Every structure is written in C-alpha cells, then in structure tokens.
Amino acid sequence: MSALFSPEPASTPPPARPRRRLLPWAAGVAVLALALFLAGFCLFVAAVDRQSIQAVEPADGIVVLTGAPERIADATDLLIAQRGKRLLITGVHPDTTLSEISRTVPATREALECCVELGRSALNTRGNAIETAAWAHALGFRSLIVVTSAWHMPRALVELRRAMPDIVLVPYPVVAKSVRDPNWRARLASARLLLGEYVKFLAAYVGVRPWPSLTSQTEGTRKAGAS
Template sequence: MSLETDDTLPNGRAARPRGWLRAVIVVPLALAFVAAGIGFVGFLSQLRGVETDPPQTADGIVVLTGGSSRVSDAMELLAAGYGKRLLISGVHPTNAASDISRSLPDRQRLMSCCVDLDRSAVNTRSNAAETRRWARERGFKSLIVVTSNYHMPRAIVELSHAMPDVTLIPFAVIGEKWRDEPWWTSGATFRLLLSEYAKYVAAEVRVRLADIGLDLASDFGEPAAVPRRPATAQAN
C-alpha cells in the first residue's frame, strides 16, 4: 500500500500552495495598481486648465525653462509689477541675454534692469537649488513660480523643500495644445503626464524620506539641516 501526500492528491489540494503564492504576488500588485491610479487622478486634479493672475505680488519671480511661453508669461508678470526681479532658471549655457531679448523685443528694458539668468540648473532639483541661492542673495521671502501646469506640482515640491522659509505662489502656464484638445485624446500628452506623475511621486518620496531623516537626527540630538516645508500659497 502506498501513502499519498498533499503533493499527489488528485482533488486539487496540491495546487493550494501555488494558489497562495499567486495570491501573495497578485494581490499586492493589484493594490499598487489601484493606488497608482488613484494617485494619478489626484495628480491630475492639481493641474490648472486656465491661466489666472496671481492673487498677490511677491518679492521676486522665478520661471523654470523648458516649456513654450513660460518666459514670455513671466516677463509679463514682471512688467505688471508682480515682482521686483525675475530669475530665468535653466538657461542653456550657450544662450546669452541678447538671445532672449531678441525673442522678446518689447521687453528689452526689463531684461537689462531686472532679469537674472541661471545657466547652472539642468533639472527641477537644481532649479530649486539655484533659486534658493538667488532668493537668499536678494533677501526675498516670497516668489511667484512660473512653469507649465503639468510641471507645477513637482516644481513646488522641490522648491518648497529647498526653501521652506519662502512663500511660493504658483502661476501655471497652459500650453496651446492643452487648450486645443483634452489630454486624454492625445497619446503624446497622456505619456507626458504619466512620465511627469512618476517624477512627481519620486520627488515626494525623496522629500518625505529626507524629512524622516531630519526627525531621526533630531531624536538623536543632532541639529536639523533644513526646516520643514511650509504651506504653499495657492492662486485663486
């Protein structure tokens, strides 16, 4: 007489361990997918669909290069008196102030008196570092942040982490393509949003881990290097 084990029983019990293994793998993946979907919807809810004037003036204005009409919109804000000076962050090293002036001929006076160029920044994180240096040199405590609507959430995360003592007022630039057609009808726009959402989540995770590190350092009696992020002023 032979003894049968669970591995050889024909009634399906042999599949149970494999079924549990599949559940252990599939269920967390499904939950992560749902969480990512909910997070993406929350990310989209932060994106403005129309441009609105800042609710208040600020000490300075910073525009992060990389999208159409960002610089021209920032110059319009400067001309309207929303800030004392403008920092154009992320200017290509080969571009001179005269190159920008030629593209904005009616703003040449402002370019010569009230605009600073940052050629060091190569990404949003270094945009934030250079903006912090500029704001501290000028003694600015409030800034209007100009960038594309899809880039604004990540920009605010990076800037507020770098400058927790500075009030940030977002001015989201709406591109023509965004205005002309809904984002869900364009594969290119949808891919752009997914990419930006992934970068935004990565920035949030990194900043939160940095905050946890500050908490641990404080618990062990070490001085905190950077204070907490403040609330960001929101445009109406």
Template sequence: MATRSDSIPTEPARGPDASPFRRALATLAVITGGCAALMFAGFLHFVQLVPGAEQSTPAAGDGIVALTGGAERLSDALRLLASGRGKRLLISGVHPETTERELARAQPDYAAFARCCVDLGRRALNTAGNAVETRRWAVGHGFRSLIVVTSGYHMPRTMMELAREMPNVELIPYAVVTDRLKGEHWWRDLDTARLLAGEYVKYVAALVRVRLAPRLAKAPVGAETVQGPAEPAARS
C-alpha cells in the first residue's frame, strides 16, 4: 500500500542564519536609546541648575570676577563692587583692542572705579582661559573668596572650571538672568532651547575634560596677566 508523502512533517528550508545580526541590531538600538535617555536626563538636570529669576544680593567676598559676554554682567559686577561686596573687580576675557574709554562709554559707573579697583584680563579666549586668568589674579591679590558674575546658563560650566583651578577658594555664584529665561518655559522658544542645548554640550565636554585631565601646576602669576592701576609696591 502506497504511503502518502505529506504524512511525514518536514521542516521548511532555512536561509542563512540572521539571528546574530538581529541580536547585534537590537543591542545597538538598546545602547543608543539608553545613551539618548541618559543625555536627555542630564540635560533636564542641567536646565534645573540654570536660574530663571533675579538673584538675591550675595555675601561679600574678597574679590569679584565678571566674565565678558554681556553688558548686564559688567553692570551687575560694578554694582556689587560699589556696594562693597568685594575689594577689587576682575573683568576677564576683555578683547585686546577694547579700550578703557570704550568701557567707560558703555558703562558709566566704570570710570569711578577704573583707577582704584578694576583690573582687565585680556588673555582668556574661553571659559577655561577665564578660570586660569582668574586664578592668577586671585593668587596675586591673596584672595580666598570670589563672587562670580556671569550669565545663568553659563554659570554651571564657569563654576566647574573655576573650582578645577581654585579648589581652595570659596566661589560665590551671582548669575545674571537674561530676559529670554525670565519666567519663560525654555521649550516654548526655539532660540532659548538651542542656547541651552548648545551650552549643555559644552558643559558635558568640559566635564569630561575636567574628569580626565586634573589641573596641573601652573607657573607663578605674571605681571602681564591682567591690566590694572600701577601699584608702586608691586612694581620695580
């Protein structure tokens, strides 16, 4: 009696085994998604560090440092100096071609303190350079505490760079809040979102560099570091 061929189950023909490739794709997708989620969570944490309201008057420090980048930074720093919150003010990152006359025109209060209490740092090209310039200035004057004046979105990176250069100096942040961050939700304005995202990327890059490259010993303060009024006791 003839047997039916379809009574014996057979397995379908298999092509090349694609499961390792699929597993690799799935693993890559999980890793990519995890990294994206981690970066987004870090960004949200970073945004929480950025103040969105005017800051209260800070405690007094030995000195005040203002990082260039906005007119409000300098005006607020001069106001703090006028109120006796610091003995001297360093304006770090001043363009080499900017004159004191131009500063006085832009900031009417500048002239009143230019000769006695304000030093101009012209060598810093970025935030890391601001930190080096500030450290040299603080060491030169023997300051142990500094009020730090910069924009709110720039403050987290600034404080990290300064702490790296001056771990034994008390840093007192005084953030200048820009109009676009006052009382507004950052996600409702594309330009504000881009500003924060760009600063977050710089913050992460600086964080990696700070973690991987501890500060090395620097040379003593040089007289060319900052420009200030002549002090006979300190000059030959």
C-alpha cells in the first residue's frame, strides 16, 4: 500500500509578487521626480525674478508677442527710439486694427503705419515663433529684440531659437505691475501663473507639442481651400 500511494508534497509558500517589490522603487522614483520638479520650478522663478529691463543695443527688427498690454507699449517705445527698423506684433486678433492699437500706446497711428506689421496667424507661442521666423527671413534680418512678459520669456526664447537658429535674439522682458503686487491673492495668482508657465516651458524644451501649431493650422486651411 505504501508503494502505491506516495506522500503528498509539502506545501510551498507562494512566490512574492513582483508588484510588491516594485512599490518601494516606484515610490522612490516618484519622490525624486517631484523633488527635481520643485527644484527646477524654484530655479525658474528665481530666473524670472532676476530679469530686469535694461538698455538694449539696436537690432534689425523688434518682435512683440501679444498678451499683457505693457508688452506692446514697450515695443513701440523701442521702435520710436530707433532700436529696430520694423516691429512685428505677432498673435494679433483678426479683428484688431492698427488704429485700435495706436490708442493704447504712446505712439501715434502715423508713427506706427510706416514700420509696424500685424501678425494674425499665430494662436500660441509656437505659432508666434513660426510667424516671426517667416517675417524676419523675408526681410533679411539677422537680429531681433524680443519683447514679452518676464515669466513668458524663457519659453518664448526656446520656441524662437528653434524656429530661427540663425538669428540673434535679444530679450527685453516686461515685468507687469500685478506680479509685484503685495496682495496675497495677487501673489497666489502669480504663483499659479508661474507654475503653469513652468510646465509649458518644460514641454517646449523637450519638444512636446500639446497645442496646435501654426503649421498644422495652415495645412488645414489649405486642405479646406483645395476641397
């Protein structure tokens, strides 16, 4: 009887699940990634705070990216001061006219008509860069003064340099009054703005394109027209 029936094998404990072993590693990687993200954000904010408006040498042209009203006012001041031959205002709403812009800046319409061009195709910073590159290359410019908000300047330079690496870019950061507001609500809004801009800057730096660019819009328009 003992030869016919072998003893049952002793039960062995189930192997440890790989997922449980990976959890500490995954948690460590997540903590490290968060720490690097926050450290980078602090450096980003410090770099933005260090920016200041300084006297700039003349360049071939001036480009201003629409947004805060102070940007266009400062850009037209540079044009009047003959820091550039021509000024491109990129990202202008299709319904906005030069007459409307002249009412918001110190320069008169007559002073702007000779040397200001309105770019209406760009819907984002990537589109601004493409539009600016086409404008600068068409005019044979080799240097540009870039006017935009201080918090927007890092991402703008990334996109502009990628679109026209052959052109020298001179940053002219504009510091809005709201950024320096001591009110805690304004400071909280500024912190949220900077955090969102930092994420967009990282995406632009690594080449991620989560927003439609001017190129895709133009291709879509051409296809619609052809059909």
